[in-house]
Amino acid sequence: MYCTACGERLEAGDAFCARCGARRPGRPPAPPPDETADVNPLKRELARAVLATGEWRLGLYQAVHEGLTGLPVELARRDDSCSFGQWLYHGAPRGRRKGPLYDDVRRLHATFHEAAAAVLVQVNAGDLEGARAAMEPGGDYESAAARLVLALLTWLESTAAG
Numbered sequence: 001m002y003c004t005a006c007g008e009r010l011e012a013g014d015a016f017c018a019r020c021g022a023r024r025p026g027r028p029p030a031p032p033p034d035e036t037a038d039v040n041p042l043k044r045e046l047a048r049a050v051l052a053t054g055e056w057r058l059g060l061y062q063a064v065h066e067g068l069t070g071l072p073v074e075l076a077r078r079d080d081s082c083s084f085g086q087w088l089y090h091g092a093p094r095g096r097r098k099g100p101l102y103d104d105v106r107r108l109h110a111t112f113h114e115a116a117a118a119v120l121v122q123v124n125a126g127d128l129e130g131a132r133a134a135m136e137p138g139g140d141y142e143s144a145a146a147r148l149v150l151a152l153l154t155w156l157e158s159t160a161a162g
């Protein structure tokens with residue numbers, strides 16, 4: 001079986017794509033983390049953001065390949081409309097809302113939403129070929145998503161060291 005978001009080959013037991021993080025089709029959503037577990041809240045939020053990016057990729061991929069139109073471009077464009085964006089702007093501890101890792105993630109998160117909106121504009125206009133190209137490896141959307149996930153993983157890794 002292959003990932004429906006990026007085409008990577010999936011192994012039999014994989015719940016998520018190792019390349020892009022998209023959930024394997026037919027797999028139920030992961031249960032929410034135990035809020036009482038002894039997990040650093042920053043790590044938990046960053047891990048959720050990595051998973052959410054994969055879910056965005058999968059949802060957008062499905063919209064493109066099914067030719068869904070009338071999708072809310074302006075909502076997708078707003079980087080504070082998703083739960084991670086709300087956390088970035090309002091929920092992140094004040095001490096974490098500064099520094100190069102936060103700045104990179106915030107900038108790349110905004111770029112990711114702009115790229116998603118651009119794909120939706122293409123889908124809504126009937127330019128499915130252009131939308132698919134943006135989602136292929138090296139395309140604008142796929143590149144924005146990959147850069148965001150890398151920045152999130154870098155920030156997540158830095159929390160393990162500190």
